[in-house]
Amino acid sequence: MCPSRATGTPARAGPRAGSRLSSSSPAPRPSICVPNPTGTTTERLPMLGPVEYRKTLEAARDEWHSKNHPFFKTWAAGELPNAAMRAYCQQHYNFVSNASRYSGIMYGLCDWHDARELLLENLNEEEDPDERHVDLLSRFGMALGMTFEEGRSAPDLPTTAALKDFIINTLMMKSVLEGIATLTIGLESQVPELYAPLIDPLRNVYGFSDEDIEFFTLHVVADVEHGDAGFEIITNHSVDERDQQMVIEQVRLAAMKRWFYMDGLWLQYVEGRQWYPAAGAQAAA
Template sequence: MPSLMNRDELRSALENAIQGKSANKSPFSLAWAEGSLSREHLARWAENHYHYVGPFADYLAYLYARTPDHMTEAKDFLLANMYEEEIGGDRHTDLLIRFAEACGTTRERVTDPDNMSPTTRALQSWCYAVAMREDPVVAVAGLVVGLESQVPSIYRKQTPTLREKYGFSDEEVEFFDLHIVSDEIHGERGYQ
């Protein structure tokens, strides 16, 4: 039986697993950063992204409930993350809807699960499955390190384009500015 990795070995293994697979290298992310997408493309992205990030606090809640009581730092981190997603200032989903409306879609279209693509439905299902079934360490590695920690590098490339090329206001892109900062903190805490 192989031995367990220490903290530094686990972090290195997780960083290596993500390297080369980051979503910021996807054709869609690159097109966004170049400013070659239409507002309609961005609206469809927001309609789908809502159904991935909307239940993020739910994923964390399942994980929180399954985390052993002696892992108090981990539980505190999960609870703080849920708080920030749901009630710490503006709800993150409300900020995303504000951006979506600025792209030309409606709150109703964004929140309607029938507008979710099959790929987004699969991602949402995977997130729920990981949160409900995997060991809490594995779930944090997948949800927080694997997904949430990638967000700052993606949004750092996309947000300037939203302002400069598309002409969005600071208020309309607040969702992105917030996640550049908060998800960097969450991602780092996920490694811990």
């Protein structure tokens, strides 16, 4: 059974860096203060240096890193059933088929040249006609025994829909800083550590060819670069300690939402709870 966790987001007030309200540099703001456990006094949170800031962002992500989820642990051990791999392929298609849309939304809302350059690179890679990422995922689905259409027509599990809704709501309703942190650090920077442990069992336990698993091998390399670029962008555009604390909490929240997305797959296709019957038949067929 999946472990249960809880987290919270501190209240914030006033305009934010990268807000939709203005693309100009924000005016100086007072340091963020948070209550101590007794609620009687406050303490100032200092602004972190670049190295410490990155380590803190990584720690926030790693609290909920899906590499520790039992779904990926079971897969890396070569013990994940075919039906669960099919379901992952279907639900992940439903998720990543929107990746270019997410990058496009942020590209249109963001004025920062370094961020726009990364977002455009992501768009080009996702939609490369010679190597579209969703087509590589579909290839893996067909190696699992699904038809092309079966891999692309499954309904969302509620947890998949919740992750997609969370991303759209973040991009449209929160700051540019939070949106980019969600895509690049909270989500994308996880991928190399998710997929690297799968390569050997996919080849040597499950017996897939290198062509079958290209979706995984490609992302192990590409998303290291994208994640590093995301950390650099976030560091450059977090102008004070309030920005930093806001982004740290957003990264933690994004990683948590991805964990819950994996919960849905684990409960339905590994524990066999059939908690959402509408999704069961297609992956198990």
